Amino acid sequence: MRTVAVLGGGIGGLAASYYLCKSPQVTKLIVLESSSRFGGWLWSTRRSDGAVFEHGPRGIRPTGAVGCNTLNMVDDLGLARDILPVTSSHVASRSRYVYVAGQLHRLPSGLSGLLRTFPPFSRPLLFNVAKEIFTRKGTGADESVHSFVSRRLGKELADIAADSLCRGVFAGDCRKLSVRSCFPFLFEAEQRRGSLTLGLLLDSGAPPGIHPGPLAQRSIRESWAQWSLRTGVETLPEAITEFLQQSGRAQLHKDAAVQHITPSTSGWKIYMEDGVISADHIISALPAKALCSALPSSCHSLIWELQNMSTATVAVVNLEYDGSILSMRGFGHLIPSSEDPGLLGVVYDSDFFPQHNRPSGQTTRLTIMLGGAWFQEVFGDPEHVKEESLLTKATEAVRYHLGVTATPSWSRVSVQKDCIPQYYQGHFQRVESSRSFIKEKNLSLSLIGSSYDGVSVNDVIFSGRTAVQDLLGGGI
Numbered sequence: 001m002r003t004v005a006v007l008g009g010g011i012g013g014l015a016a017s018y019y020l021c022k023s024p025q026v027t028k029l030i031v032l033e034s035s036s037r038f039g040g041w042l043w044s045t046r047r048s049d050g051a052v053f054e055h056g057p058r059g060i061r062p063t064g065a066v067g068c069n070t071l072n073m074v075d076d077l078g079l080a081r082d083i084l085p086v087t088s089s090h091v092a093s094r095s096r097y098v099y100v101a102g103q104l105h106r107l108p109s110g111l112s113g114l115l116r117t118f119p120p121f122s123r124p125l126l127f128n129v130a131k132e133i134f135t136r137k138g139t140g141a142d143e144s145v146h147s148f149v150s151r152r153l154g155k156e157l158a159d160i161a162a163d164s165l166c167r168g169v170f171a172g173d174c175r176k177l178s179v180r181s182c183f184p185f186l187f188e189a190e191q192r193r194g195s196l197t198l199g200l201l202l203d204s205g206a207p208p209g210i211h212p213g214p215l216a217q218r219s220i221r222e223s224w225a226q227w228s229l230r231t232g233v234e235t236l237p238e239a240i241t242e243f244l245q246q247s248g249r250a251q252l253h254k255d256a257a258v259q260h261i262t263p264s265t266s267g268w269k270i271y272m273e274d275g276v277i278s279a280d281h282i283i284s285a286l287p288a289k290a291l292c293s294a295l296p297s298s299c300h301s302l303i304w305e306l307q308n309m310s311t312a313t314v315a316v317v318n319l320e321y322d323g324s325i326l327s328m329r330g331f332g333h334l335i336p337s338s339e340d341p342g343l344l345g346v347v348y349d350s351d352f353f354p355q356h357n358r359p360s361g362q363t364t365r366l367t368i369m370l371g372g373a374w375f376q377e378v379f380g381d382p383e384h385v386k387e388e389s390l391l392t393k394a395t396e397a398v399r400y401h402l403g404v405t406a407t408p409s410w411s412r413v414s415v416q417k418d419c420i421p422q423y424y425q426g427h428f429q430r431v432e433s434s435r436s437f438i439k440e441k442n443l444s445l446s447l448i449g450s451s452y453d454g455v456s457v458n459d460v461i462f463s464g465r466t467a468v469q470d471l472l473g474g475g476i
């Protein structure tokens with residue numbers, strides 16, 4: 001393998017480039033990013049007074065093979081001393097809330113959560129679990145998250161818990177999202193054990209499949225639930241970019257939008273506004289729609305599959321208040337769609353990562369997430385929505401849900417257009433057909449990034465690693 005072109009410089013493209021750079025088999029690596037910065041949705045504002053605000057992901061999970069893999073990379077990049085861990089006993093890990101019928105309710109956890117009745121649920125969750133164990137296995141190839149949870153655990157849990165969870169991870173609608181693609185561990189638990197309860201109990205001790213390095217071992221020893229970095233999560237793409245530049249084998253191009261790609265005798269020709277380059281292999285870390293517009297018409301069945309992949313737009317409103325103004329502590333709260341479709345959730349950032357507060361003087365930082373799958377219906381066209389109306393919606397949520405009457409001392413509204421792929425029912429078939437087409441046509445093309453195999457930062461990094469392993473064969 002001589003020249004590999006990586007399209008898209010989000011965390012997926014950068015991770016793939018990192019793994020490619022580790023291999024002597026690749027002599028030249030070209031990364032093409034359309035915007036003026038690398039990192040994609042990993043985007044942190046560092047204010048001159050030391051405060052940090054996240055406009056995309058804020059916490060990354062250390063658990064499982066994918067979490068362990070990311071920590072190994074973080075360690076290798078020399079970022080271990082910048083890690084901000086949140087342990088599982090921390091208040092942000094133990095306290096998450098839902099806002100139902102005008103009130104915040106702490107979500108049940110642990111054994112007492114099973115045995116006692118926790119409003120807004122009408123009975124102890126043990127009843128739902130008991131029903132679940134004796135519910136027959138579903139027979140369809142895929143199912144919506146709502147239908148799956150309703151069938152196995154009851155309608156109340158589907159309407160409140162599954163609905164909120166889908167909004168808090170996918171900013172999406174649980175009635176359309178696929179359980180098989182969004183929560184594969186739930187789908188597989190039912191397939192393998194006939195029950196989620198049995199599956200989660202019996203399979204939870206499975207080995208991670210990736211050897212944990214020193215940092216990952218520390219995360220296990222100290223029982224981390226999430227982590228971030230001292231100067232925000234954007235530090236991770238910045239460190240990968242620096243590693244690639246230092247390697248001397250990677251050419252990194254910003255402001256380089258890929259317009260068109262065509263297969264050639266020896267690989268690909270890649271067309272940009274101001275030039276053409278050749279590559280033996282392409283790793284596409286572009287959002288599916290962007291790849292779709294770059295593909296030649298000879299790839300019509302691939303274009304068809306990619307065109308059918310949906311995305312959601314999220315407005316992220318960062319607020320800072322003077323003083324310690326919250327009466328509750330925790331990670332944050334979610335709002336089920338039945339309560340207020342346009343308002344997804346509120347993160348209590350200053351509880352989650354107090355290290356990102358301005359060092360001088362007490363402040364409270366909150367992030368309000370709006371829109372998602374309901375963006376168009378509630379706020380209209382994302383291109384024309386007024387920041388002022390999003391800010392008002394966010395501050396009103398803080399006022400009514402958290403009783404905060406103060407005016408924020410600082411705010412920032414970002415409309416993140418098409419930022420989260422929506423894995424609707426049948427998504428797994430679309431991904432399978434896309435990859436089968438590439439194989440049948442012998443195209444030297446890999447598909448990675450959040451459009452296909454998971455939206456978390458960990459999943460996206462792992463998709464980059466898997467593609468490089470498949471391309472080069474063997475361990476990296």
Ligand SMILES: Cc1cc2nc3c(=O)[nH]c(=O)nc-3n(C[C@H](O)[C@H](O)[C@H](O)COP(=O)(O)OP(=O)(O)OC[C@H]3O[C@@H](n4cnc5c(N)ncnc54)[C@H](O)[C@@H]3O)c2cc1C
Pocket residue numbers: 007008009010011012013032033034035038039040041042055056057058059060061256257258259285286287290314316416419420448449450451455456457458460
């Ligand atoms: C608000 C929000 C909160 C989130 N919270 C979390 C969280 O708490 N934990 C977590 O694990 N994950 C979280 N995520 C998800 C995670 O951040 C994303 O799924 C992940 O960053 C996607 O990475 P990617 O590289 O696949 O895509 P992207 O970041 O979208 O990267 C794709 C890149 O391709 C570039 N591009 C597009 N078109 C072209 C073109 N024609 N030519 C060249 N380049 C192009 C884009 O500019 C972009 O840089 C969150 C996401 C959002 C939006």
Ligand SMILES: C=Cc1c2[nH]c(c1C)Cc1[nH]c(c(CCC(=O)O)c1C)Cc1[nH]c(c(C)c1CCC(=O)O)Cc1[nH]c(c(C)c1C=C)C2
Pocket residue numbers: 061096097165167168169170171314331332333334344345346347369455456457
């Ligand atoms: C309110 C909207 C959102 C909040 N976070 C996200 C959205 C759309 C995006 C997001 N959050 C998580 C992930 C990664 C999932 C993973 O597999 O690691 C993404 C893409 C993490 C997450 N956030 C919540 C849950 C239950 C999870 C899953 C992992 C975990 O258990 O930590 C809940 C949650 N998200 C938000 C809030 C306010 C909230 C709960 C109080 C914000």
